[in-house]
Amino acid sequence: MARANGNPPHDDSGAPRSVSRPHRPLYRTVYPFRILGMGLSSLPVGVVLAQQQAGAMAWALLLFSGLLWPHLALWRSRRSRNPERTERANLLVDSAIAALWVPLMHFNLLPSALILTLATVDKINTGIRGLWQRSLPGMAGAIVLGGLLTGFAFAPETSMPVIIACMPILLIHTVAVSLNGYRLVRRVHYQNRRLDELSRTDPLTGLDNRRQWEEHAQHVLERQRTGRGPATLVMVDLDSFKAVNDERGHAAGDDVLRSVAAVLRECIGDRGRAVRYGGDEFAAALEVDEPQALEIAESIRRRVGELSFVAAPALRCTVSLGVASASPGMSLRRWMAAADSALYDAKDQGRDRVATPGRNPHAAATDRARAAAR
Numbered sequence: 572m573a574r575a576n577g578n579p580p581h582d583d584s585g586a587p588r589s590v591s592r593p594h595r596p597l598y599r600t601v602y603p604f605r606i607l608g609m610g611l612s613s614l615p616v617g618v619v620l621a622q623q624q625a626g627a628m629a630w631a632l633l634l635f636s637g638l639l640w641p642h643l644a645l646w647r648s649r650r651s652r653n654p655e656r657t658e659r660a661n662l663l664v665d666s667a668i669a670a671l672w673v674p675l676m677h678f679n680l681l682p683s684a685l686i687l688t689l690a691t692v693d694k695i696n697t698g699i700r701g702l703w704q705r706s707l708p709g710m711a712g713a714i715v716l717g718g719l720l721t722g723f724a725f726a727p728e729t730s731m732p733v734i735i736a737c738m739p740i741l742l743i744h745t746v747a748v749s750l751n752g753y754r755l756v757r758r759v760h761y762q763n764r765r766l767d768e769l770s771r772t773d774p775l776t777g778l779d780n781r782r783q784w785e786e787h788a789q790h791v792l793e794r795q796r797t798g799r800g801p802a803t804l805v806m807v808d809l810d811s812f813k814a815v816n817d818e819r820g821h822a823a824g825d826d827v828l829r830s831v832a833a834v835l836r837e838c839i840g841d842r843g844r845a846v847r848y849g850g851d852e853f854a855a856a857l858e859v860d861e862p863q864a865l866e867i868a869e870s871i872r873r874r875v876g877e878l879s880f881v882a883a884p885a886l887r888c889t890v891s892l893g894v895a896s897a898s899p900g901m902s903l904r905r906w907m908a909a910a911d912s913a914l915y916d917a918k919d920q921g922r923d924r925v926a927t928p929g930r931n932p933h934a935a936a937t938d939r940a941r942a943a944a945r
């Protein structure tokens with residue numbers, strides 16, 4: 572009888588599902604935001620350029636930043652040997668392009684403030700530590716460069732057409748960024764919940780782990796102590812399980828452990844909780860009296876004996892079980908020792924049987940059940 576460990580979201584076998592999801596490359600997350608941000612910010616910039624009667628160079632630059640750059644950035648990242656690093660560089664280019672428009676728009680107040688803010692928000696939104704601070708020198712450099720090209724022309728007044736042209740980027744981009752943040756928060760909540768569930772579970776069988784189960788067992792004992800119901804413990808141990816591992820391999824052994832855990836779950840139902848207490852040893856704290864627990868134990872014994880395994884059709888398993896009801900004031904430790912000693916009795920008497928403390932297991936439920944089956 573080896574001692575080790577052993578109810579979160581499970582797959583069909585009862586074992587818990589993993590927390591992780593496939594990693595999405597940064598450039599795929601950024602791409603739609605870049606199209607949206609660059610595309611929509613072209614609107615107020617275009618209106619300002621039209622009001623300034625800007626030259627062909629400025630319009631060519633607008634065409635590049637608003638329409639071409641998002642796709643060029645995606646292409647650069649996709650073909651890069653280090654897409655993550657290339658995309659981070661692309662993000663810094665985004666900020667420099669955005670800042671360049673500030674002097675080219677002659678510091679038109681509303682679109683300049685909007686574009687600089689959104690470029691920074693986009694960097695923060697990536698969640699990459701320090702990225703927005705690293706974008707500042709490039710933005711400052713772009714403002715100086717654009718200022719030198721325009722002679723630092725300064726016309727900060729914003730006309731009504733420009734204000735109207737700012738509305739789509741202001742509204743749509745803000746909502747899109749917020750939705751993305753919302754999605755991330757939801758995912759963090761989900762993963763925290765899953766981690767919490769996994770920390771309370773035996774990964775192989777999906778049963779409670781020891782810490783979780785002992786809390787439940789203490790609760791069952793407390794109910795019994797305060798006269799709110801009976802408490803009976805069932806210890807279950809696979810017979811000669813080492814031979815299963817030795818002869819059919821560890822994977823077959825794991826199949827057996829999962830199947831026994833499923834039998835325990837089904838036989839116990841809502842009358843208690845089970846734990847994989849050791850390698851091939853299980854325990855269940857039940858809110859039932861001893862005769863009912865003996866019935867449950869007997870059904871576990873019988874159902875395990877009926878198990879069959881696709882990968883090992885000839886394999887048959889049996890379990891020995893010890894059943895002990897709690898007496899008033901009993902500690903969990905003493906309760907478990909009583910059930911454990913009954914389990915050892917069942918082993919000593921030849922295995923594949925149910926025993927209670929201080930009783931001859933041959934006189935116990937198992938033999939009555941066998942007689943009835945004959």
Ligand SMILES: Nc1nc2c(ncn2[C@@H]2O[C@H](COP(=O)(O)OP(=O)(O)OP(=O)(O)O)[C@@H](O)[C@H]2O)c(=O)[nH]1
Nearest residue numbers: 572573809810811812813814816821824825850851
């Ligand atoms: N496949 C598998 N085997 C395990 C796991 N944990 C423990 N074991 C094995 O369980 C076996 C327990 O063997 P023993 O304690 O000798 O008990 P037994 O062979 O069942 O003998 P009895 O209890 O006396 O009937 C050992 O071979 C362990 O390696 C596990 O998670 N998976």
